Amino acid sequence: MNPYFLPKHNEQMMIQLIQKYCRNEFALIRMTETMLKKSTIDASGPLRNILRESQIVDYNNVLQGPDNKILKNSHVLLNSDILTMKTSYYRPMTKKGDPRIWLYDFKRYIDPDTLIYFTVVEDTLVVIPLIATDLLDNLLSQYFVKNNDIFILEELKQRLSIISNQWIKSVSPYKRSPKDVGETLERCLGISPNSIAEADFKGAIELKCKRAGLRNLDTLFSMVPNWEISVYKSSTDIMLKYGYPSKKHSGFFDLYVTVGNVPNNQGLFLRADDDDQIIYQKSEIDGRLEEVCSWEYSAVKEKLQKKHPKTAWLVAEEKIIGGEIHFNYNQIQLTQRPIFSQFTTLINQGIVTYDWRGRVRKDRTGYKDKGHCYRIAPRNRSLLFGETSDLLFENN
Known part of the structure; x- marks a missing residue:
């Protein structure tokens, strides 16, 4: 813009x-x-x-x-x-x-x-x-006339209200993992773990969960660049170029960084170009500008709107009961469908960012990632999703 x-x-x-x-x-x-x-x-x-x-x-x-x-x-x-x-x-x-x-x-x-x-x-x-x-x-x-999938939304509210006052055993009761809070809720609601583009609940409402007290960014969706139009042709290429020696995994290069609208320590930054209809990730080091990778607007728009027709953002309290991890889902915020042109504006404002999250050996073996993804701070949800509504459930 x-x-x-x-x-x-x-x-x-x-x-x-x-x-x-x-x-x-x-x-x-x-x-x-x-x-x-x-x-x-x-x-x-x-x-x-x-x-x-x-x-x-x-x-x-x-x-x-x-x-x-x-x-x-x-x-x-x-x-x-x-x-x-x-x-x-x-x-x-x-x-x-x-x-x-x-x-x-x-x-x-x-x-x-x-x-x-x-x-x-x-x-x-x-x-x-x-x-x-x-x-x-x-x-x-x-x-304007507001248009809500009222029946699906009401069904989700009802099902969440039933479980909100219960301590539910984690899918991984003896070992904490960031994914457990979401996977536990999905199991409770009878939803299969979802790595596809569509929303979790009946294809109409995406579920996003986190533990209470955490201040980390919300993940919007995972999406690698379009390698066919990118200068670098794989995540491995980018990790080896911009990564750093891992402190936890000997022989590996890590790349766990957030990319915003200004160059980070690796020189990486994002720019959404409305004329080219492309989100560019570029690098600027010592005044030298280099194109790194790209996403086409059309593909990102499709991913964003399929994943977030509506979104329920849930916060769960955690408690150890009988030596096992349990969750109580007692806060929920509902948001509407995002607007893609707002998404690209927020990229250029540094409000929507992109995270690289992975590692690989120098010989290109042992590749592992946690999902390279677009993210936004919870306080900025309304800028992308518009009006929000909050429901608070009381604990027993």
């Missing part, structure tokens, strides 16, 4: 409010004096994507010149009003015919530096200027 389009704090709060009602993909464009003066907006990569995917317009099929412009109506949510504005989609004769969009009469209502939120609802472009107003919540509730 263009850094100029990144939301400020007050704008981020308005985005979260919008996403309380609408979890569709979106694009952000900040208005400039030039845009308003010339009555034209450059259609950014994210905006072109949602317009194409919703079949409003595919700029690849739009010829250059004013005679080929496409006119459709859009809805603009402004203050307390829902306005219908004629919108033109076109490619000018100048330059390479870069895709443009303009909403007629838009500049009557908008000042320079206003951040605009674009999304699509029922084949109509919806435009929301992020202007502070006490009326926004009411306006959004009038326009």
Whole structure:
């Protein structure tokens, strides 16, 4: 995303409010004096994507010149009003015919530096200027209709409430492991351990568990890069290049690092490129920039949305009873479907990160990993998943 389009704090709060009602993909464009003066907006990569995917317009099929412009109506949510504005989609004769969009009469209502939120609802472009107003919540509730898988959600709530006041023996009662708290819950609910892309509970709700008191990051999903488009062709290659001698396993190289939006000790950092539609992991050491590996937007989006149609984040108390480990699942937070364009924005803000977690010998044998994965801090869940709801169950 263009850094100029990144939301400020007050704008981020308005985005979260919008996403309380609408979890569709979106694009952000900040208005400039030039845009308003010339009555034209450059259609950014994210905006072109949602317009194409919703079949409003595919700029690849739009010829250059004013005679080929496409006119459709859009809805603009402004203050307390829902306005219908004629919108033109076109490619000018100048330059390479870069895709443009303009909403007629838009500049009557908008000042320079206003951040605009674009999304699509029922084949109509919806435009929301992020202007502070006490009326926004009411306006959004009038326009959008919330859509929940209410029956599946209620069934999960009921089943969790039944077990929440019980101390349940761990699947590994004599040895602690980070996975035990989740696998114990899955066994109790009759769910097979899940390493596939779909959500745990009836394919509709992902279950994420951790022990109470831990402050580690939430794992969103595990996913290695697309090696076919990457400079390095395997996790082993990356571990041997950027890893360090293991302190626990003689002869091995470890790579247990978090990669964010600024270079870490290995020089690794992430950058989501909306134009290329690729998440790049690069390295910068002593001023030398090197491309390392890549993920295609389309594959990451599919993985994220299949894994998290809705998510239940559970916290379990741990207790030793009769010499065996037991869990009590007494806290749950429910979140909605993530928005992929928000996911890539959070990568560029350093809020969503990627963890390498594995080791290998120098001769490339003995490879082992704990799942290289995208992660987010619990305090930032709402930035990706929107409105959250918390349930607390009392212990016996």
